[in-house]
Amino acid sequence: MRRCEAGAIIAFVILMQGPVEGMSFNILRAILSPPVPRITRVRNASPRELRLKNSLAVSDFLGLVKQYHYPAEEHNVTTIDGYNLKFHRIPGSARSSLVEKKPVVFVQHGISASSDSWVLMGPGRDLVFLLADAGYDVWVGNFRGNSYSRSHVVLSPEDSKFWQFSFHEMAYYDLPAMIDYALDHTGQKSLIYIGHSMGTTTSYILLSERPEYNNRLRLVVSFAPVAYWKHGRTGIQKFLVDNGDFIEQTLRNQGIHELYPQSTLITQLLNSLCNENAATHKVCLNVYFRFFGSDPEQFNTTLIPYLVSYFPAGMSLKTLAHYYQHLSSGQFRQYDYGYVENFGRYQQAEPPAYDVSKITAPVALFYGRNDPLSYEVDVMELKKRLTNVVASVAISYPAFNHVDFVWATDAKRLLYDDTIELIHQYK
Numbered sequence: 001m002r003r004c005e006a007g008a009i010i011a012f013v014i015l016m017q018g019p020v021e022g023m024s025f026n027i028l029r030a031i032l033s034p035p036v037p038r039i040t041r042v043r044n045a046s047p048r049e050l051r052l053k054n055s056l057a058v059s060d061f062l063g064l065v066k067q068y069h070y071p072a073e074e075h076n077v078t079t080i081d082g083y084n085l086k087f088h089r090i091p092g093s094a095r096s097s098l099v100e101k102k103p104v105v106f107v108q109h110g111i112s113a114s115s116d117s118w119v120l121m122g123p124g125r126d127l128v129f130l131l132a133d134a135g136y137d138v139w140v141g142n143f144r145g146n147s148y149s150r151s152h153v154v155l156s157p158e159d160s161k162f163w164q165f166s167f168h169e170m171a172y173y174d175l176p177a178m179i180d181y182a183l184d185h186t187g188q189k190s191l192i193y194i195g196h197s198m199g200t201t202t203s204y205i206l207l208s209e210r211p212e213y214n215n216r217l218r219l220v221v222s223f224a225p226v227a228y229w230k231h232g233r234t235g236i237q238k239f240l241v242d243n244g245d246f247i248e249q250t251l252r253n254q255g256i257h258e259l260y261p262q263s264t265l266i267t268q269l270l271n272s273l274c275n276e277n278a279a280t281h282k283v284c285l286n287v288y289f290r291f292f293g294s295d296p297e298q299f300n301t302t303l304i305p306y307l308v309s310y311f312p313a314g315m316s317l318k319t320l321a322h323y324y325q326h327l328s329s330g331q332f333r334q335y336d337y338g339y340v341e342n343f344g345r346y347q348q349a350e351p352p353a354y355d356v357s358k359i360t361a362p363v364a365l366f367y368g369r370n371d372p373l374s375y376e377v378d379v380m381e382l383k384k385r386l387t388n389v390v391a392s393v394a395i396s397y398p399a400f401n402h403v404d405f406v407w408a409t410d411a412k413r414l415l416y417d418d419t420i421e422l423i424h425q426y427k
């Protein structure tokens with residue numbers, strides 16, 4: 001374990017077990033789950049316009065996209081369990097006609113991200129712009145709990161009940177709601193799905209738990225697939241395996257259910273610790289790379305202040321806890337409530353496993369060889385159990401890490417060109 005990582009862990013433990021408990025928990029709460037002020041989003045204004053006004057607000061998806069003169073739309077859908085999701089669409093581009101009926105591609109973000117993450121680099125670089133240029137009707141999802149989908153018909157996000165979900169519910173309720181909406185709206189019968197990280201986890205859960213969706217996804221593209229976690233562990237992961245239950249319980253007891261919302265406090269904190277001129281820049285990068293895989297060549301550090309105003313965008317503690325359970329059990333299965341509650345919910349002591357052999361839709365796996373959250377051996381474990389894998393591609397650039405799938409400087413050349421070539425076969 002490196003020094004900085006140990007430092008981060010020790011800092012965490014001190015915050016958790018500090019001598020003045022009340023105070024340390026207030027610090028912890030302020031950092032992990034800060035109250036207002038939340039970041040203000042300004043509809044339709046581009047980041048440049050906001051900078052000129054010297055505003056602390058951030059642009060929304062519509063502003064990010066329209067600054068490049070691409071069409072963009074926002075749509076609302078309410079899931080059957082009451083969450084209001086706002087998600088986005090780029091129906092085409094100046095390079096492709098807006099009139100003809102186009103194949104629909106649905107793009108889904110990973111943990112604590114939002115639709116914004118897919119449009120931060122601009123045309124010619126981001127996957128969704130490239131897809132729009134290539135003649136696709138691109139829909140970009142937002143899961144419950146992030147800044148676009150922090151709303152429910154009766155529950156308030158201030159209410160702990162609001163946050164009682166993990167990626168299981170996103171897969172079971174959010175994806176069907178958004179996918180059905182996009183299909184209805186466009187009058188199509190099926191679409192092409194592209195997910196990153198948790199966007200892959202949720203696609204496997206959807207297709208195993210609600211197999212009727214196998215007909216509605218005519219191709220599933222997985223960037224950095226996450227399902228089974230059986231092999232090598234980084235120091236941070238080992239720490240989580242050993243202490244996850246304790247951390248989760250402690251946070252829960254403190255009434256912390258939401259983690260890292262998009263807020264001015266977190267943005268300013270990350271910015272001041274991590275920007276290129278900060279004394280702590282190197283330490284910060286080190287922690288980041290330990291977590292996601294080290295790839296300085298593909299990460300443009302000049303963009304840090306810009307990126308941290310859009311990411312993280314919020315998640316529930318339970319989502320992280322569900323992943324930590326997978327990490328510790330090595331199994332891909334429903335949330336573990338403990339022996340007694342499991343019996344009540346599942347009629348068995350252990351949570352039921354997701355049966356990925358029910359996935360009949362064609363799946364294409366793209367993975368990096370330097371991705372500690374999606375090791376090649378674990379991707380192969382998944383591949384072994386899937387019945388219809390149409391491509392399994394290790395990115396040729398050896399340092400490709402977990403976030404490179406979205407933000408790598410050369411993502412187009414290293415990944416997106418191949419992806420688009422593949423999905424052309426499923427038009």
Ligand SMILES: *[C@@H]1O[C@H](CO)[C@@H](O)[C@H](O)[C@H]1NC(C)=O
Nearest residue numbers: 074075076077084085086151
């Ligand atoms: C979506 O919901 C917001 C309020 O949350 C509303 O302002 C907006 O008009 C709605 N958009 C559509 C397309 O229904």
Ligand SMILES: *[C@@H]1O[C@H](CO)[C@@H](O)[C@H](O)[C@H]1NC(C)=O
Nearest residue numbers: 297299300301302303306409
């Ligand atoms: C990094 O980002 C800055 C700011 O947008 C840009 O000027 C620079 O060209 C980028 N560097 C690379 C290697 O893309």
